[in-house]
C-alpha cells in the first residue's frame with residue numbers, strides 16, 4: 001500500500017471541507033476577500049472598498065482588472081471564477097457597467113456573497129463551468145486557478161467565452177516565472193487562446209504578505225484549537241515562515257498576472 005498516495009488522496013478529499021471551515025465557520029463577518037494581495041496600493045480607490053482593512057486584496061483585483069484595457073457595456077458579462085465571499089467582485093462593481101456573475105464552490109462563501117453584496121453567485125466546481133457556450137465576455141480569476149488550471153479548464157474557458165473575449169488571471173504556480181509563463185502559454189495556445197499579457201508580480205505579492213501579516217495573525221486567532229488547523233491556515237494565508245511564504249521568497253513559486261484572448265473569429 002502506498003501510504004503517501006493514500007494520505008494525498010485523503011487530503012484532497014478533505015479540501016472542500018477546509019474551504020467551508022475557512023469561509024463559513026470561523027471567518028469574521030467583515031472579511032470579504034481571501035487572497036495574498038498586491039502592494040503598493042493605487043491611491044484614490046478607497047471609496048469603493050467593501051472593507052477598508054482589505055486594501056491589499058482589492059488592489060490585486062484592481063491590477064487584474066486593469067489588464068482588460070477597455071470598458072465593458074451593460075450588455076456584456078464579466079464572470080469571476082472562484083469569487084469566494086464576493087468582496088472583489090463587489091469592489092469592481094464600482095468600476096464597470098458589465099453584468100457580473102460569480103462562480104464558487106464553497107456553499108458558505110456563495111451565501112455570504114449573495115446576502116452581503118447582492119451578487120449573482122452560482123455554485124460551481126471548476127474545471128466545469130455551469131455556463132452556456134459563448135456567453136461570457138471576460139473571465140476573471142484571482143488567486144484560485146492553480147487549484148484547477150488543467151487543459152479541461154482551459155477548454156471550458158474557450159467554450160464559454162464569446163469570440164474576442166478574454167481571461168484575466170492573478171495566480172501562482174510552482175516554478176520560476178519564465179517556466180510558468182511558457183507552460184501556461186503552451187496550454188492556452190493548444191486550446192486556441194493567445195497569451196497576450198504577462199506580468200511577474202512576485203515582489204508585489206511578497207510585499208503585500210509582509211504588510212498584511214499583523215491583520216492575518218489577528219484573524220487566525222478566531223480559529224478553534226483543532227489539531228493541525230492553525231498550521232494549515234497559516235500556510236493557506238502565506239504567513240511569514242510558512243511553507244508557501246518560504247517558497248515565494250526562494251523564487252520556487254511564481255506569482256503572475258496574465259491575459260489570454262480568444263480570437264475574434266471562433
Ligand SMILES: C[S@@+](CC[C@H](N)C(=O)[O-])C[C@H]1O[C@@H](n2cnc3c(N)ncnc32)[C@H](O)[C@@H]1O
Nearest residue numbers: 019033034035082083084105106125126142144
Ligand atoms: C484563495 S480563495 C480566493 C477567493 C477570491 N478570489 C478572493 O480573492 O477573495 C480560493 C477560492 O477558490 C474556491 N475554490 C476552490 N476550489 C474550487 C473549484 N474547484 N471550483 C470553484 N471554486 C473553487 C475556494 O472555495 C475559494 O473561494
